[in-house]
Amino acid sequence: MQDRLRETVRQILGGGGMAYFIGYAEGAEPHRVVPCFVTEESEVENLVWGPLCVQNLSKYVLRGRDLEGKVGVLVKGCDARAIVELVKQNQINREKVVVVGVPCQGQADPRKLGRVLGPDLERVSRVEDAGDEFLVTVGEESRRVAKEDVLLDKCFHCRHPLAFEYDFTLGDVVPFEIEAGEPEYAAVERLEGLPLEERRAFWQKQFGRCIRCNACREACYACYCEECIFDRKAPRWLDRPPLLPENELYHLIRAVHLAGRCIDCGECERVCPMNIPLSRLYKKVQKDVAELFDYEAGMECDSVPPLVNFELDDQGPFM
Amino acid sequence: MQRKKISKSDLGRWLDSVAEKYELVGPTKDEEVHLFGPVSSGAEMDLEYSNSLIPPKSLFFPQVEGLFAFHKRGKEIELEEAKPLEKDRVVVGIRNCDVRSLSLLDRVFLDDLEDSYYRERRDRTALIALACPTPPRSSCFCTTFGIDPLSPEGSDILLIDVGDLYLVDVVTERGQELVALGEGLFTTLTEAEEKELQPPPVDMPALDVGELKERLDALWEDGYWDKLSLPCLGCGICTYVCPTCHCFDISDVGSTSAGIRYRCWDSCMYGDFALMASGENARPSRRERMRNRYFHKFSTFPSRYGTGYACVGCARCLVHCPGGVEITEVIKDILGKEGVSDG
Numbered sequence: 001m002q003d004r005l006r007e008t009v010r011q012i013l014g015g016g017g018m019a020y021f022i023g024y025a026e027g028a029e030p031h032r033v034v035p036c037f038v039t040e041e042s043e044v045e046n047l048v049w050g051p052l053c054v055q056n057l058s059k060y061v062l063r064g065r066d067l068e069g070k071v072g073v074l075v076k077g078c079d080a081r082a083i084v085e086l087v088k089q090n091q092i093n094r095e096k097v098v099v100v101g102v103p104c105q106g107q108a109d110p111r112k113l114g115r116v117l118g119p120d121l122e123r124v125s126r127v128e129d130a131g132d133e134f135l136v137t138v139g140e141e142s143r144r145v146a147k148e149d150v151l152l153d154k155c156f157h158c159r160h161p162l163a164f165e166y167d168f169t170l171g172d173v174v175p176f177e178i179e180a181g182e183p184e185y186a187a188v189e190r191l192e193g194l195p196l197e198e199r200r201a202f203w204q205k206q207f208g209r210c211i212r213c214n215a216c217r218e219a220c221y222a223c224y225c226e227e228c229i230f231d232r233k234a235p236r237w238l239d240r241p242p243l244l245p246e247n248e249l250y251h252l253i254r255a256v257h258l259a260g261r262c263i264d265c266g267e268c269e270r271v272c273p274m275n276i277p278l279s280r281l282y283k284k285v286q287k288d289v290a291e292l293f294d295y296e297a298g299m300e301c302d303s304v305p306p307l308v309n310f311e312l313d314d315q316g317p318f319m
Numbered sequence: 320m321q322r323k324k325i326s327k328s329d330l331g332r333w334l335d336s337v338a339e340k341y342e343l344v345g346p347t348k349d350e351e352v353h354l355f356g357p358v359s360s361g362a363e364m365d366l367e368y369s370n371s372l373i374p375p376k377s378l379f380f381p382q383v384e385g386l387f388a389f390h391k392r393g394k395e396i397e398l399e400e401a402k403p404l405e406k407d408r409v410v411v412g413i414r415n416c417d418v419r420s421l422s423l424l425d426r427v428f429l430d431d432l433e434d435s436y437y438r439e440r441r442d443r444t445a446l447i448a449l450a451c452p453t454p455p456r457s458s459c460f461c462t463t464f465g466i467d468p469l470s471p472e473g474s475d476i477l478l479i480d481v482g483d484l485y486l487v488d489v490v491t492e493r494g495q496e497l498v499a500l501g502e503g504l505f506t507t508l509t510e511a512e513e514k515e516l517q518p519p520p521v522d523m524p525a526l527d528v529g530e531l532k533e534r535l536d537a538l539w540e541d542g543y544w545d546k547l548s549l550p551c552l553g554c555g556i557c558t559y560v561c562p563t564c565h566c567f568d569i570s571d572v573g574s575t576s577a578g579i580r581y582r583c584w585d586s587c588m589y590g591d592f593a594l595m596a597s598g599e600n601a602r603p604s605r606r607e608r609m610r611n612r613y614f615h616k617f618s619t620f621p622s623r624y625g626t627g628y629a630c631v632g633c634a635r636c637l638v639h640c641p642g643g644v645e646i647t648e649v650i651k652d653i654l655g656k657e658g659v660s661d662g
Contacts, residue, residue, distance in 0.1 A: 027643055029457055034643025035550040122457040215554035215641050231591055241383035241583045271641035273372055273556055275350045
């Protein structure tokens with residue numbers, strides 16, 4: 001797969017007109033995979049593909065939209081939903097993006113891997129896909145880790161292991177079997193089932209820990225406002241200190257603003273240094289949008305996001 | 320300096336008696352994240368940790384702190400100064416990279432114009448450092464900046480974990496006072512123990528950064544910064560988790576008749592960091608912001624304060640950067656060579 005990826009990128013760069021291709025490369029330590037911007041053919045060898053390629057690179061496509069050349073990007077099926085949405089929301093010109101779809105067999109959550117391997121995570125030199133498990137090389141030793149134990153939460157309910165929107169595809173997904181885990185919205189429903197006071201206490205504890213580094217916002221493909229409300233100086237809607245009232249507003253404003261646009265890529269939770277379970281907040285928003293509007297973001301190219309749509313016969317039961 | 324020992328089972332008892340007299344601060348774990356914070360007993364701390372996410376600089380220079388409150392009474396304005404500390408503090412478990420970072424922050428907050436808030440916290444806080452485990456984390460590179468993870472320099476007491484007990488290096492008078500609170504718990508080492516109980520040497524590759532500043536200074540206009548800034552998302556993680564970053568913003572909350580003036584960490588990675596009232600932005604793109612960060616660490620800071628580099632090799636930024644910007648790779652790029660020497 002990696003060879004095929006490199007070959008495809010060589011072909012794309014060879015075709016000319018490219019600003020760069022965005023993929024993944026090994027970090028300074030092999031257990032970390034980092035985004036990689038390839039501009040020249042000699043750099044193609046840096047590109048890797050494997051179970052640690054967790055990042056959704058779509059935000060970088062948005063960043064590169066004003067460049068003269070085209071921007072190429074490697075997308076998993078889930079990431080492609082961001083590309084679809086960016087096109088639908090008129091943020092990128094699809095003609096200027098070269099999308100390479102990679103069949104994904106599920107990605108390993110670095111936090112879960114850390115829980116399973118402990119301090120040995122630092123000695124990991126290689127993680128390979130082996131069907132229903134990952135083959136993890138720790139030092140000289142090879143260990144088998146069940147996918148059920150370390151997959152990203154979103155992978156358990158993956159509907160598009162291969163992008164349905166692409167210019168190049170690197171092959172087909174090899175079917176594998178894992179226990180389905182709990183239903184998609186189970187964690188959200190557990191929270192919904194709590195009395196109001198307990199729910200509030202849960203989120204206040206989480207939001208109280210936020211250091212307002214803005215990483216969740218910066219990593220989000222859908223945060224493209226030219227002037228974010230949180231950065232506005234006059235009037236200043238939100239003060240900078242990471243105190244609970246400000247933090248609550250920060251997260252709730254983001255959540256509501258992403259309703260109908262969040263594609264559950266999980267970048268917000270991945271980048272959060274404080275381990276705030278943001279995916280659960282966004283999962284709730286997705287669930288509400290699904291129930292109210294029968295809509296799921298990024299799943300088709302031709303549907304209209306419900307919150308930018310206007311219908312005269314809208315029943316508006318909540319109004 | 321005096322070397323004693325204390326058994327691990329007695330450490331908690333000692334710290335409990337320290338807590339009777341002082342505010343005790345140490346690393347605790349919540350949601351898989353270690354942070355320094357006040358604890359009521361030694362048992363609340365988790366000393367089997369690698370390092371805290373937020374460096375202990377926050378104990379001396381908190382992310383947000385009120386400087387004073389103001390009230391307007393008629394035409395008079397009353398000011399009420401903030402009280403940085405209620406009680407003298409003892410911080411337990413600080414790593415040597417972070418101890419070094421405090422000596423760098425001292426230059427910023429105590430040279431020339433002294434910052435009274437920082438000064439009070441610094442003067443009223445004893446440091447009980449904890450030598451790093453061997454082997455250290457694979458990402459650590461403090462030795463690159465001449466830091467010895469086993470050195471007692473800069474702390475009042477250094478604890479070295481040697482299995483069932485800690486070696487206790489008592490460095491200062493303040494350290495002796497603290498040890499005195501654990502009467503009967505500390506013993507001196509026998510001659511045999513002196514020889515036997517030695518921490519294993521730290522095996523950590525070090526980069527030769529002797530020419531880093533000169534090499535960096537030559538790169539101001541280099542295209543390198545364009546490339547380096549591509550994966551940067553523009554969040555503030557690297558600066559908030561950095562033990563030497565110290566930029567802040569001052570603002571008021573409240574109304575014109577009463578309120579609080581506070582300061583709050585700022586980040587040079589934010590787009591509005593160098594935005595001026597005129598609308599002009601001195602660092603309009605990530606390229607300039609990224610360049611500024613590395614220049615500040617490796618050129619501006621050492622020139623201005625006559626210190627070493629403003630990086631202590633804790634690797635927090637490297638580990639937590641969501642865009643995968645790795646400071647060790649940046650240093651190697653600047654040095655223009657791949658090789659790792661024994662420094």
